[in-house]
Amino acid sequence: MLDEIYKGDPELLKAKLASETARICWRELQRFFAAGSVIAVAADLDLVDVAWRLAQDDAALLKDWLERGAVQPVSDQQALAWYEADAELWSVVVNPWVLVQQDPERERRTAGRGAE
Numbered sequence: 001m002l003d004e005i006y007k008g009d010p011e012l013l014k015a016k017l018a019s020e021t022a023r024i025c026w027r028e029l030q031r032f033f034a035a036g037s038v039i040a041v042a043a044d045l046d047l048v049d050v051a052w053r054l055a056q057d058d059a060a061l062l063k064d065w066l067e068r069g070a071v072q073p074v075s076d077q078q079a080l081a082w083y084e085a086d087a088e089l090w091s092v093v094v095n096p097w098v099l100v101q102q103d104p105e106r107e108r109r110t111a112g113r114g115a116e
Contacts, residue, residue, distance in 0.1 A: 010052070010056075013052060013055060013056075014048060014049075014052050017048050017051045017052055017055070017092055017094070018048045020092055020093065021047060021048060021051075021090060021091070021092040022090070022091060022092075023088050023089065023090055023091070024088065024089060024091045024100075025086065025087070025088050025089075026079070026082035026083055026085075026086070026087045026088070026089060026100075027083060027086065029089075029091070029098060029100065030083075032098045033074055033079050036073065037096055037097055037098055038073070038074045038079075038097075038098045038099075038100055039071060039072065039073060039074070039097050039098070039099050039100070040071070040072055040073070040074045040075075040078060040100055040101070041070070041071055041099050041100065041101040042065075042069070042070040042071070042101075043101060043102055043103075044070070045065070045070055045071070045101075047090055047092060047099060047101045048092065050065070050071060050099060051092045051094045051099050054094045054097065054099070055094050074100070087102070088103075089101060089102055089103075090102075090103060
């Protein structure tokens with residue numbers, strides 16, 4: 001998946017993934033979503049750790065996350081909500097996947113406003 005240089009050094013790979021994590025507007029991810037390449041990561045998971053586990057082919061843990069719904073393809077409903085909100089998400093690429101995650105702090109602030 002990733003260059004062999006990173007496979008031999010897990011900490012180097014994590015550092016590489018962390019350095020490639022960035023905020024992106026959902027609308028910029030439309031073509032990747034249309035291709036089925038965008039994976040949503042639950043706010044209670046560490047985005048870089050999930051990316052690292054995916055790059056390491058940690059099948060058992062990925063299966064567990066998938067079964068719990070903590071890591072899953074972005075649904076049409078979620079995509080529409082992010083599109084309408086012009087959402088900005090954290091993202092990292094583990095080819096061929098784009099992992100995205102809502103900012104947990106931003107989610108808390110938004111949820112708090114809905115209760116007012």
